[in-house]
Amino acid sequence: AQSVTQLDSHVSVSEGTPVLLRCNYSSSYSPSLFWYVQHPNKGLQLLLKYTSAATLVKGINGFEAEFKKSETSFHLTKPSAHMSDAAEYFCVVSESGVNRDDKIIFGKGTRLHILP
């Protein structure tokens, strides 16, 4: 069965230090993987996506993620945190195909806190 696990519900880092938000997934097929950010009372905004091309994906605002099939991971990183990065982050797995139902699985989210 498909699943997405965000290993940390909350992460706190100091401004200017690296960010690591962890995501592990399981999927029966070749999935597409996404990271989204949600700022308070706003809809999701796409940070980056992996769709079976390069395993290291660069996104907006300095974020990147590496798809590691052997570890079934898709962790999100940023070299230097900024105060504006404080938000909720969702890891999402999506599968679609002609002969099977679409599935989209959301992680439970990780709230990122940035300390001054």
Next chain:
Amino acid sequence: GAVVSQHPSRVICKSGTSVKIECRSLDFQATTMFWYRQFPKQSLMLMATSNEGSKATYEQGVEKDKFLINHASLTLSTLTVTSAHPEDSSFYICSALSYNEQFFGPGTRLTVL
């Protein structure tokens, strides 16, 4: 935990007809709901923000006359695709906001013939 349902899960319709998709928060009230669409292997695209008792806020490029959103109660938002065409075929997902947490529905697959 909070549960959001969508109905129907799949719908097939003829070109030119209208289709209504319901999004319900089953065990909580949500003053704000969001509607997204997703094409295969693409990201979710926010279509609109639905606020209970007021008009929805549409994202740039989304036709508000084509995608009618009604948020008549604290537990129900509806998306009506009017005069649907094959290019409207997509996966539509709603989410509901509760205490700044977002809970997602299972999605509705719309196919327009």
